[in-house]
Amino acid sequence: xxxxxxxxxxxxxTNNAHVYQNLIYRWLTFDSDALQTVIHRRxxxxxxxxxxxxLCLLARNMPGKTCMLGLGGAGAxxxxxxxxxxxxxxxxxxxxxxITIAQKFFMADKIKNLEIIQQDATEFMQKESTxxxxxxxxxxxxxxxxxxCNTDVFxxxxxxxxxxxxxxxxxxxxxxEQFNLLNRIKKQFxxxxxxxxxxxxxxxxxxxxxxxxxxxxxxxxxxxxxxxxEWDALWGHIAEIS
Numbered sequence: 141x142x143x144x145x146x147x148x149x150x151x152x153x154t155n156n157a158h159v160y161q162n163l164i165y166r167w168l169t170f171d172s173d174a175l176q177t178v179i180h181r182r183x184x185x186x187x188x189x190x191x192x193x194x195l196c197l198l199a200r201n202m203p204g205k206t207c208m209l210g211l212g213g214a215g216a217x218x219x220x221x222x223x224x225x226x227x228x229x230x231x232x233x234x235x236x237x238x239i240t241i242a243q244k245f246f247m248a249d250k251i252k253n254l255e256i257i258q259q260d261a262t263e264f265m266q267k268e269s270t271x272x273x274x275x276x277x278x279x280x281x282x283x284x285x286x287x288x289c290n291t292d293v294f295x296x297x298x299x300x301x302x303x304x305x306x307x308x309x310x311x312x313x314x315x316x317e318q319f320n321l322l323n324r325i326k327k328q329f330x331x332x333x334x335x336x337x338x339x340x341x342x343x344x345x346x347x348x349x350x351x352x353x354x355x356x357x358x359x360x361x362x363x364x365x366x367x368x369x370e371w372d373a374l375w376g377h378i379a380e381i382s
C-alpha cells in the first residue's frame with residue numbers, strides 16, 4: 141500500500157505490536173507486515189483499509205446498539221461513530237496492550253460513544269445478556285482467525301445476542317479459512333450474503349437473525365448499489381457492490 145511508504149516505527153510492544161507513521165498516515169501491525177489498522181492522522185474517521193466500509197455497511201445505515209468484536213487500532217470504530225455518533229458502540233478486545241495502543245496512538249479515547257471492554261470475545265458472547273442490532277466481527281491477528289472463535293458454539297452465541305432482525309457482519313481475511321468459517325456461520329443462520337471486497341483478499345459475510353432472505357437483501361439494497369446478486373453452489377448468495 142503506497143500510503144504506508146516512508147514510514148518509521150514510533151512504538152513497539154513486548155507482544156510484537158508495532159505502530160508506524162509517516163506525514164499523513166499511522167498504522168498498526170501484529171508480528172508481521174499485515175496491516176491491522178491504517179488511519180489518516182488528521183481525519184481518522186476516513187476508512188483507509190478497503191474492507192472497513194463494507195464491514196460497517198448495514199450498521200452505518202441502520203443505527204442501533206452495535207458490538208464490535210476486535211478493536212485493533214479503532215479504524216472501524218472511528219468510521220462507524222462518524223456516521224452514528226448517538227448509537228451505543230461497544231468494542232470487545234482481549235489484549236490490554238491493543239487497547240492501550242488504540243487509545244494512545246489511534247485516538248480511540250476521542251470516540252465519545254465508544255465503550256471498550258477488555259474480555260475474550262467467546263467469553264463475552266457466552267455471558268452477555270444484551271441484545272444488539274449489529275454484531276461486527278473483525279478478529280484476525282497477524283496470521284489467522286482465533287481458533288477459540290472458530291466454533292459452532294461461538295456463532296450460536298452471536299446469534300443469541302442479536303435482536304430479531306439484527307445483523308451479523310464478519311470480516312474473513314485469510315483465503316485459506318474463509319470457506320470453513322462461512323460454513324460455520326451458515327449452520328446458525330439460514331441465509332447469508334458474501335461480499336468480496338474489491339482490491340483485497342477480504343470477504344465480508346452478512347447474516348440476519350431472521351428466517352427471511354429478504355431481510356438481508358432489503359437493507360443491503362437500501363445501503364448500497366448492488367450491481368449483481370448471484371447464487372453459488374458452494375458459497376451461497378454472493379453480491380457485487382459498486
